[in-house]
Amino acid sequence: MIDLHCHILPELDDGAPTLTASIAMAKEAEAQGITSIVATPHHKNGSYENEKQTILTSVASLNEELKQAGVNVDILPGQEIRIYGEILEDYEKDELLTLGGESSYLFIEFPSGYVPQYSEQLLFDIQMRGLQPIIVHPERNQELIEQSDKLYSLVKNGAATQITAASYVGRFGKKIQAFTEQLVEANLTHLIASDAHNTNNRSFYLSEAYRRMEEKLGIDFVYYFKENAELILNGNNLYKEVPSRIRKKKKFLGIF
Numbered sequence: 001m002i003d004l005h006c007h008i009l010p011e012l013d014d015g016a017p018t019l020t021a022s023i024a025m026a027k028e029a030e031a032q033g034i035t036s037i038v039a040t041p042h043h044k045n046g047s048y049e050n051e052k053q054t055i056l057t058s059v060a061s062l063n064e065e066l067k068q069a070g071v072n073v074d075i076l077p078g079q080e081i082r083i084y085g086e087i088l089e090d091y092e093k094d095e096l097l098t099l100g101g102e103s104s105y106l107f108i109e110f111p112s113g114y115v116p117q118y119s120e121q122l123l124f125d126i127q128m129r130g131l132q133p134i135i136v137h138p139e140r141n142q143e144l145i146e147q148s149d150k151l152y153s154l155v156k157n158g159a160a161t162q163i164t165a166a167s168y169v170g171r172f173g174k175k176i177q178a179f180t181e182q183l184v185e186a187n188l189t190h191l192i193a194s195d196a197h198n199t200n201n202r203s204f205y206l207s208e209a210y211r212r213m214e215e216k217l218g219i220d221f222v223y224y225f226k227e228n229a230e231l232i233l234n235g236n237n238l239y240k241e242v243p244s245r246i247r248k249k250k251k252f253l254g255i256f
Contacts, residue, residue, distance in 0.1 A: 001034045002229040003206055004099060005107070005136060005162060005193035008075065009058045012041040013048040015197045019065060026066050026073045028199045032207040036233065038078040038099050038193075040107055045082035051095045055079060076233070077101040080136060082109045083116055088129055098131070100233045105132045107162070114143045115150060123159050132238070135161045137195060138188075139180040140172060148182070148246040155188050155243045162191040165209035166202070184213070184221065187241040191232075192225045 007015025008025045016022040029037055039059055042048040059077045066073060079097040081087065090096050091106075099105040106126065110119065126133045135154065138144050138161050144151045155161060163180050170177040183189040192213075194204040214222050228238050 001032070001206060001210075001226065002233060003029065003034050003037045003194045003196070003204065004078070004191060004229055004232065005040050005080065005164075005195045006037045006204075007039075007041060007080075007195070007197045008037055009039045009041050009055065009062060012050050012054070012058060015041065019062075021198065022062055023065065023069050023071065024199050025196060026062075026069075026071045026075075029194075029196075029204055030071055030073050032204050034073060034204065034206060036074045036076060038076045038233075040078040040080040040099075042109075043079050043081045043096070044084050045080075045109065050079065052077075052079070052097045055097055056101070078107065080107050080109050082111070083119060083122065085118060085122065087122065088125060091129070091131070099134075103232055103235050104130060105134055105160075105232050107136050108133045108159075109136050110138070110141050110144075112141060115141065120154060120157070123154060124157065127158050133159050134191065135159055137162065137164045137167065139163050139167045139176055139183055145175070145179050148179075148188075151183075151188055152186075152243055152245050160191065160238055160240070161189045162193055163189045164195045165192055165205040166195065168192065168209045169205050169212055171205060181216075182246045184217070186246050187243045188246070190225075190228050190238050190240060193229075 008022050010016045010019045010022045041050040043050050055077050059075050063075050077097050078099045123133045167176050167180040194206050196204045210222050
């Protein structure tokens with residue numbers, strides 16, 4: 001398995017606080033069947049700034065440590081970029097990282113409570129630059145939960161999205177789990193990843209998510225999400241099914 005979203009690099013953000021914690025995360029990932037992890041430290045989120053060269057250096061160091069520890073997981077560079085107006089300018093300055101370091105896929109994170117008004121135009125501009133924006137964990141954004149048509153519009157206009165395994169298995173509560181399931185069934189998401197921060201309360205849950213998906217929706221959905229992760233790291237185009245709007249349940253006599 002490939003995990004495209006993980007905070008495994010030590011001492012860079014709110015993920016692994018130490019090298020020992022990073023190695024423990026890699027061992028847990030290996031136990032779940034994960035062979036490759038894209039390390040995606042936070043960037044420009046108001047608390048952390050991790051530019052490209054810092055991440056590349058940390059990835060090389062961690063890979064060496066894992067090799068010495070006998071952990072068979074390959075760490076690749078990436079970045080979780082909080083949306084901001086100068087993204088393309090900083091990309092041209094070589095400060096930003098695409099997934100795996102060589103692809104055209106760029107992780108974009110919205111604030112948890114809302115979607116900035118300029119998002120649609122910026123995501124369009126990113127695509128015009130030849131990059132593919134991937135909105136991370138849309139299922140945990142309050143505005144998108146309340147107004148899912150906004151996400152439909154962004155996806156219809158070319159953005160991809162990545163849901164979190166922990167959301168799909170219910171670790172963030174029933175409301176977020178239900179919305180995550182709706183995103184999958186409406187073809188409003190294209191990737192699933194761990195967004196793991198540690199081995200305790202924010203672990204991987206990726207194998208558990210795939211098992212649940214197979215039980216609920218069938219093996220074809222599992223193949224779709226797993227293959228899309230491979231396509232990204234191989235530099236190919238994602239598979240995208242035609243998205244549909246999420247229909248809200250109608251009230252009957254004022255009661256759901």
